[in-house]
Amino acid sequence: MSFFKQFVCEPFLKKAMYAVLAVMVVLNFLILPPHPHFGAEKIPGFWAFFGLGVAVALARLAKGAAHTFLGKDVDFYEKNEK
């Protein structure tokens, strides 16, 4: 119930976006790949899971790399030149 209440309070655009995502997943149950490239593609909602999972994982991994070993100060190379 609280989830529903929270949903009602969200701005319209946000609700519309969620609705579109939900409708697409529902459609996925009706429209399945005629020639799946790999087995998992036949599972409805696979690409939804894939898109969300990859986006979150990529953000975490890339930012993690930037915060540990890739990210340096902007003048990193200039400092070393002197």
Place this chain on the structure above:
Amino acid sequence: MTAFIHPSILFAACALIVIFLPVKIGRWFPPIAAALAVLSVLTMPQGSHATLHYLGMTLSLGRVDALSLVFAHVFAIQAVIGFIFAFHIKDRAQHVAALMYIAGAFGSVFAADYPTLFIFWELMSVSSTFLIWLRRVPASTKAGFRYFLFHTLGGLMLLAGLLLRYKATGSWAFDAVSPASAQFYDYLIMIGFCVNAAVIPLHAWLPDAYPEATVTGAVFMSAFTTKTAVYVLLRGFSGFEILGIMGTLMTLYGVVYATIENDARRILAYHIVSQVGYMVAGIGIGTAMTINGTCAHAYAHILYKGLLFMSAGTLLYAAGTSKLTELGGLFQRLPMVFFWYMVAAVSISGVPLFSGFISKTITIAGAAEAHHPWLAIGMEIAAVGTFLSVGIKLPYFAFFAKKDPGMVLTPIPLNMYIAMGIGGFLCFFIGIYPNFLYRLLPNVVEYVPYTPWHVLQSSILLGFTGLGFYIMRNKLKPEAKLNLDFDYFYRMVGRVVLAVARRPVEVIDLWWSESYRSGGLKGMLKIASGSAWFDKAAIDGVVDGSAYTVQKIGRIAALAQTGRLQDYLSAALVVGLTVFALIWFI
């Protein structure tokens, strides 16, 4: 009957005109030359043209076939768009550099032999360096040098490969190499091409240099260098499996960096690496379908990437910065820039109705159908990353995210908007009318992009990527940081050279200067005083002595001048008699 007019001639001639005319008039010519190039490409007959015999070689400058025509077609269109975008530029040198650069690109596409290819290849390399330098700020000067040195390295690989190849085969012809019979020299040539195609780990010049180029220079460079390399790889090395793997790695590598970069143009530069990855992968897989996919994607990519660089460049032009940390909230003041940026962003992301959708999916489907499911999965992951970073992150943090920073914006010239409008229209047009592009492709197209499944699959994938961004939006906030890449290593090479110059060379030089100062200088002083003594005693003695002698003789001669006539007569008589006696007796 139509004749073959090499587009490079049009651009080179135009460069000459621009050099000699006042820039106010001269700047009208590049868009005209580009429009003529479009006409020339549309009317040129297929076949082998412009064959020259030079220094015992047969050079063929005009190989026109389905493959070269696809690239020439889009090169010419993008040249028109690029020169309209650059119309307001008052710096004559920038127009000339861009014209010669495009002349190089066309020359490379139509070259049927390695020497011709090499010359045009290097023309591109040199003139594109000027597109970086002509921004005339210290960062671009340095980046330009790194860019040029790295491309020279790639060019030398190509040169070494083609010379060794000639020695082994006796042929200069630039034709397809079979992966089974590829030799060492073929791989050298391939590595030379891979430098320009920004294949990792040879890619770092691209995100290093493009963001430092001029606003308009980056638009040209985003279209021609990597895509010429894609063309030559396609021509020479299709079916090399290593390219399939490297291409897929490129698609992933580019999006990881794009996710963490701060500079809008650097994000786009990493996306060139990523998008060219799709093309390189298609070349590596090498089926008729993936080759079509590569050509189609190169075509679509040139247009949307040009539009991305135009809109990001316009941001830089107007706001004076392209760093996301310094931008934000500009939607109200630059709505049309946002609009055209988004057209390009949805195109690159593969949103249905836009060009990326009808091109990218061919390669992915082709990879899966050629039984490379892992490559297809890798490319799907990259598609998510593309929409995440270019489709949502960049515009969100540049145009929304925070309040308008209130910076003074430089007014944007109309020609920039016109160029973006043409680019944007084409991105949409190709998206809704894919046959415009498909009928140019070298192989028969059996791919239908607009099936319910394809549209739904792309929509779900991108929709949920958006949800992923929404969840991670705080984590994805851009930071003013520099991210290490492979340029670290070639900057290291520079530093090693500097260290060698500092340590042994400078030390020896110092030691030599010191020993000269303490020992050598004293020796020199001694020698100098010795020669001064010799000068005084010997040289002066001789010179002074002869002067004294002359003086004495003069004095004696003066004594003989008595002024009395009888003395002169007797003297004359003595001389006369002496002469007579000498003649008589001898």
